[in-house]
Amino acid sequence: MEEKARFAVGIDVGTNFVRTVLGTVKGEEVSVIGYGEVPTEGMRRGVVKELVPPAKAIDECLAKVEGMSGVKVDRANVGINGAHIGSVKIDGMIAVGVAEHEINEDDIVRIADTAIAGKVPANRETLALVPYEYILDGQGGIREPLGMHGARLELRANVVSALTPDCENLRKVCESAAIEPHGPFEPGVVAAARAVTNSSQRENGVGVVDMGGATTSLAIFDEGELQFVGVIPIGxxxxxxxxxxxxxxxxxxxxxxxxxxxxxxxxxxxxxxxxxxxxxxxxxxxxxxxxxxxxRLEEIFEGIRKMLTAAGYDRRLPEGLVLCGGGAKLRNIDMFARKQVELAARIAKPSGIIGVSEDILKPEYATAIGLMLGDNERASIDSFDGNNKAKKKQKKPKEGSLFSRIAKLFK
Ligand SMILES: Nc1ncnc2c1ncn2[C@@H]1O[C@H](COP(=O)(O)OP(=O)(O)OP(=O)(O)O)[C@@H](O)[C@H]1O
Ligand SMILES: [Mg+2]
Missing domain, CATH: 3.90.640.10 (ATPase, substrate binding domain, subdomain 4)
Incomplete structure (x- = not known):
């Protein structure tokens, strides 16, 4: 029987523009069948400052996408932006019982809760948990401890969070635009990485820089995982x-x-x-x-360099920086970047999709495309609510997807 296509949608609510990308997914193939951009108001430095204008912009943008594709959109992977977004490294340890104990899903959730406890302040919302390794009875480097035997389980991970009021306001905007966010909001630059880097680059070490209108964000990937995300309020x-x-x-x-x-x-x-x-x-x-x-460019790249240093990656990214966002279209910005941060740098060209016009294979569409690809990953692993608790039964996550292990944690 022929496999049924499903839809995936990404909405990037930027300070200057709302951008939406709609794709159909059939097997491994993602084809874009609708996209659009609309100027936004009511956003300041990436965060919602007024509820009505951004909702109106989303409405208008969806009308374009729906007109182009003939598909009605009511759910999407929605991006979040702003200097309030950050990530911290965490670790935790739990006793799981006697040595014969088999690690089960409850243990995985409990170790995640223990590791996060006290590390994310009460006024922040957890957006993602990225496990680096599990350590079982002192044996490290374990990626998937489910089913293994041991008495003491440790976790090293990265937790991405954002200020709760800013998440709440974005949720209200989505509600006014009749859009249900598909799981926690995703930092725009983290989403963009899906569209502009491949897994071997993320394994070797790469930085994605989203040069937006009013913000500049950095996501660092190494050993296949997100190591750092940060945003500065200059663009x-x-x-x-x-x-x-x-x-x-x-x-x-x-x-x-x-x-x-x-x-x-x-x-x-x-x-x-x-x-x-x-x-x-x-x-x-x-x-x-x-x-x-x-x-001004020097100030922006000093900010990027400070984030690289804070993350421990100053001059330590073999695959260099990939520049996206509208600001990356400034002529020769890659050469400037190379000189300022002493790393390789290239302008992003989104990929991983078929059936598109050249219109969206541009740096400013990287985030919306990445969000759409992320929506597809989430659809295949399940949706989460704001507290990262799974709502429905999950299908097996696709190996290697950025969310696969997070999904497993909150099954
Ligand atoms: N050809 C170009 N050369 C230089 N700058 C450009 C070019 N095209 C667009 N820009 C700049 O890109 C910026 C908008 O980028 P983008 O659309 O990615 O922002 P945004 O996503 O709405 O904002 P943010 O991500 O900060 O919330 C504007 O400042 C615009 O002037
Ligand atoms: Mg942007």
Whole structure:
């Protein structure tokens, strides 16, 4: 019998744009059949500041996607963003009984609860738990302890969390837009990693940098697992604002300068920059523009470097950085990144999907595509509620999926 296709949806609620990607999944194949973007208001630095405008933007965006695909969307993997998102390394130990005891699912849930207890403050919501290794009676490096024998079980893991009020507000926005989030919100940059890195890069060590309008986020993967996620509240809109302020021009002209004329590498040419508005002509000295851009980009990459250092990965990522988000479209930003953080750097080109127009194979769609791919993974492993408790019986998770082991924990 032919396998039935199912749908997967990712919604990226950004500061500048809401982006949605809808795919159909048949076996291993994911084809995109609908996508769209709509400018957002009511978001500041990645977090919800007003409830109505972002909900309206999601509504409009879904109308586009539904128009394109003919599919009504009521559930999606929804991304979360903002400097409140963070990850911490945790560990825990439990006694599971006598030496003959066989590790069961209750033990797995209990060790996760014990490890998390007290590590995530009461005003934060746990978004994901990423186990690195289980240690059974002192024997480390165990990835799957279920069914093994032992008396003492230890866990080393990473827990990703976000401020509860910011999650609540995003939930309200989804509710107004009649969207049920499929499980906990996922940090946008973590989702983007699915679309712009492969498993061997995540095994070797890679950093994904989402250069958004108002935020810059970093997700570090090593040994196949998420090691760190962090967000700084500075983004590409700040480059535009600086240009408008220093050059004493309007933001619209500043944006055109940035998008059309700026290179992150200085001194390629010394021709003046000329922007036209109707009959009016605005002329700017190339050096003035480049100095402004350089100063802000340096600040952004210093922030990235601080996060790399905090995570213990400064100059220690063999696969380098993959840059996504609209800000990654600034000309030569990869060269600038390479120089600033002393790592390889490339501009993301989303992959892992078929049947799409070139329209979405762009850095700014990486998050929405990754969320959609994540929705598919979640569909095959089950949905969670906000407290990470499973609602339904799960099917066996796909090996190697980012969520497989988390899913097992909360079965
Ligand atoms: N060609 C380009 N060159 C330089 N910058 C660009 C280009 N195209 C878009 N941008 C910038 O990308 C930014 C928007 O990026 P993006 O759409 O990823 O943001 P967002 O997801 O809405 O915001 P955030 O992730 O911070 O919440 C804007 O600042 C815009 O000026
Ligand atoms: Mg974004």
């Amino acid at each position: 590409s809109n700040d480059v535009t604002k600086d240009l408008a302020t220093v050059l004493a021009t309007i933001p619209d002209v500043a944006e055109e300068i940035k998008v059309r004329f700026v290179s992150a590498v200085k001194g390629e040419t010394d021709r003046d920059i000329v922007v036209k508005r109707g009959r009016e002509e605005f002329r700017f000295k190339r050096k003035d523009v480049e100095d402004v851009v350089e100063a």
